[in-house]
Amino acid sequence: MGRLTGGDPSLLRRINSSVVLRALRGTDAPPSLTFTDLVQGTGLSRPTVEGVVEGLIETGLVAEAPPETSPSGDARRGRPARRFRFCAEAGHLLGIEIGAHRIAAVLSDLTGRTVGTATREVDETAGADERLEQARGTVADVLRRSCVPRDSLRAVGVGSPGIVRADGSVRLSTALPGWTGLPLADRLRRSFRCPVLVENDANAAALAEHWKGAAVGTDDVVFVLAGLSPGAGSLIGGRLHRGFGGAAGEIGALHLLGREARPENLLSTTGEPLHPLDEPAVARVFALARHGDVRATEAVERFIRRLVHDVAALVLALDPELVVVGGWAYGLDGVLEPLRCELERYCLRPPRVALSVLGEAAAATGALRLALDHMEEQLFAVET
Amino acid sequence: MGRLTGGDPSLLRRINSSVVLRALRGTDAPPSLTFTDLVQGTGLSRPTVEGVVEGLIETGLVAEAPPETSPSGDARRGRPARRFRFCAEAGHLLGIEIGAHRIAAVLSDLTGRTVGTATREVDETAGADERLEQARGTVADVLRRSCVPRDSLRAVGVGSPGIVRADGSVRLSTALPGWTGLPLADRLRRSFRCPVLVENDANAAALAEHWKGAAVGTDDVVFVLAGLSPGAGSLIGGRLHRGFGGAAGEIGALHLLGREARPENLLSTTGEPLHPLDEPAVARVFALARHGDVRATEAVERFIRRLVHDVAALVLALDPELVVVGGWAYGLDGVLEPLRCELERYCLRPPRVALSVLGEAAAATGALRLALDHMEEQLFAVET
Structure with missing residues (x-):
């Protein structure tokens, strides 16, 4: 005012x-x-x-x-x-997800219509240089396959785990080796002649589901990136809520305050820690539970209870219209019903709950949306 | 856009x-x-x-x-x-808090400068009619004492516990008897010829601390109304975040999901439930703890642990710059240090923590701010 x-x-x-x-x-x-x-x-x-x-x-x-x-x-x-x-x-836009296991790139025209995609696997133990090299390779793949020259790019968006500063550097990332403190946008800018925007992966995924996924037409949304240490991205009135220091939605730390099981023991069936990013091992636990294994079933129940609690904390704090659950490919279908049921019981105004529509493409698609938004802001600069 | x-x-x-x-x-x-x-x-x-x-x-x-x-x-x-x-x-504005124990009214001129206040005690078991009657009486008191005619009022704001709909009716209030479903704004409008705005009390208090309290100059704030079942009001970018259904910040329900102590047993030193709104009894427990009583000390520690957990959930979800703790007159000074310490340990980006400056006047002052904002919007109607 x-x-x-x-x-x-x-x-x-x-x-x-x-x-x-x-x-x-x-x-x-x-x-x-x-x-x-x-x-x-x-x-x-x-x-x-x-x-x-x-x-x-x-x-x-x-x-x-x-x-x-x-x-x-x-x-x-x-x-x-x-x-x-x-x-x-007249130009193109690019969205990239740089994740723990995977690099994904989506290329679009100036309306945001997809004209090409590419993905590469990357080892969860890979250092920052190796991961960035794979990201550059994935970008080269998608440009070559789509016959789009690099200088046609008007803006590039990137989604990656961690708390991201306004300048595109990573304040903190526990998921990727060597990522904390990395000037991610600066490092990638050397490969492009256009602006590079970096965003937290759950935030990017929330934008994506709102743009062309489960949250189309819904402006108050929490997107939960389910996992052993879940993160979330929130839209309030259709706009991303990053928080004062870019850490909004990092709900995974909530249980550190209690004396409850640490994330790596949540899904363990042996008492041995299970690495939070070991997706194949996690998938095995979910599969065993489906086949009636008692210890696996208990582990999955522990996991669901934790997820319900974390989502409830987000819902009570933010009161969204809709919660979208995504991130993992495995076991999420079994999560939805308990989540709905518990939120109905305990939230004064329970939200709708839906599965991610975009699945593994969510973070890269959201990064593309960031690039599109940035280009529009640059073109018009109507809003201050 | x-x-x-x-x-x-x-x-x-x-x-x-x-x-x-x-x-x-x-x-x-x-x-x-x-x-x-x-x-x-x-x-x-x-x-x-x-x-x-x-x-x-x-x-x-x-x-x-x-x-x-x-x-x-x-x-x-x-x-x-x-x-x-x-x-x-050229006119006046009025803010009213209708609480469990107390009605408070603040009268101001068109710049928001206070020209009079009045309070009345009310029994926590009073029904809606009796409570409204006391509210009308408090308004009459402040107008008479300040020699301001009723028709000089340009807008009236009201802060009260519960989830409030956009039309000023109470969707749900567990704290006040007969309050759920009450068309509060409509009932009060009969006493005034100007607009009447109703807001959740914690939301109003957040506005007040931002206006003239602990959060002046800070636009990303969570105000925690501490109590046996705490509520919160949040400002994001200087604007109130009500949530999709007006329930944002109603964090008190979080512990219903676990198998932990119910709110009324939190501060009990006898095993007998302690009524969440029985402030004198709560004050006695805090006083006993200060004098070294073992059971009272344990009870206070339980209470603080719960409060820390609830505030941590809000902080992780929203990532505010500042948390302001208020609501209770008793024992809050002992809450601040553990809260700061635990948030420092577990939040990826810990916020500043401060005590309420406005204390018991917070909700009524915030209600006054609502009235002032409404008058300005009516005058200018620049923003859609």
Whole structure:
């Protein structure tokens, strides 16, 4: 409220450009629009629309489209109206997940439509240099396969485990060796001539599910990256809630306060610790439980109880409309019902609970959404 | 982003009015300003400022002030510049806390400066009608004592325990008898000719500490209303986070999921339940603990452990810059150090921790802030 200043005419011009561009690239928009369409669609005057469109053509984001012929193929009377289209191919955007076991990359055009993907496995013990090398390799793969030149990239988003600072460096990451303190955005910027944005992987996944997953149309969402030490990403009013220091949703530490089982003992059936990132071993426990193994069943119950408690803490603190559970490929179907049931019992206003739609693609897709958002902000810079 | 529409000239006019009014009533502003002062302070043109000031005089919110004489008392050459001032006395605002034991009311002028307060005790077993009657009585007390006529009120804010709907009705309140389902705002509106806003008491207290308490200048705050079943109010980026259904921060239910002590047994030294709202009994336990009583000390330790866990859940979910602890008058000084220490140990990014500055006045003061915010929104309606 205190930051209001006197009216700014150039602000109006930028708002108008934004409105016209959004009309041209809207998901429901036809492939091209006339000045008359744009006047009707935006509520702006015709001279304003004409001026704005000329400006957008100069940026390369809008081009004149061939005039439309009438459905019957007959020539119309008079000169056909000029038509304009958004140039989705005027650049590309890239989303990358750098995870414990996997690097995933998604490449899109300027509307966010996917034009290519690539993944590589990486060892959970790999150091930062090796992991970054694999990430660069995955990017090279997807660009080559999609025949997109590197300098077509307008922005790159990255999702990775840990607390990420505003400058794209990693404040703390317990999951990846050598990751804490890494200037991740700076290291990756050497490979690109465009902005590189870094975000926590659960935060990125929350953005992704809201964009094209289980949370489409729902603006108050908690995405839980289930695991032995779960993390979460939250959208409040459709915007990412990072917290004051970027650590919002790092709920995995809650149980350190009690005298309860440490994460690595949660799913152990032998008393020996189970490495939190040892996904094949975790999958074996879930499989044994499905086949009736008593100790495995107990271990899975312990795991579910912990997850329910962590999710309940998030739900009570934030009161989201929807909780989306994702992250692991194994055993999550068995988690949903107990989670729903316990939240119904104990939360004063229980949220809906759903499984991730995007699955393993969630973090990379969210990183792509970050890149898309950044490009739009750069183009319009309407909001301060 | 999708809600942007074309530029609106009347929006600019309203922004300009808002900017001029804020300059006139700013906390650091001198008692009156000239057109020249306003032009310099706002960056608006002189004709714009003149037009806006005329409009504000018509609303009664701005008045012409007597011309200034020079410090030496000499008459200046020529006609002295016209001066204008904000009319803080053109109306009043009221904040009311309706609590389990107490009704508190704070009356202010249009800048939010307190001009009167009143409190009444109320029995924790009182029904809704009796409690509302006491609230009306407290309002009558403060208006009479301050010699402010009822029709001078521009807005009334109310803070009360429970989950409050957007329409000001109580969705759920376990603390006050007969409160669940009560159309609280509607019931109170009959006593006033101005808008009545209702908010959860912990949410109101968070607003108050941000306005004039422990959280001034800090926009990411969790206010914890400590008690046997604690509640919390959160500000994110300086705005109240209510949650999708108004239940954000109702962390007291977290322990129902475990098999741990129920709230009423937490501070019990006899094994007999202690009523969560029996403040004198709770105060006795804290006093006994200070004098070295073993069972009381154990009870207080149990209470602190629970509070630390609940606050940790809020901190991990939200990652605030600051946690403010308030609500109870007793024993809170002993809570701060263990809380700081445990949050330092277990939170990836520990927040600052502070005691409430406003104490028992927090919820009523926050309710007053709500009334002030509402009046400003009505006046300017710049933000959608």
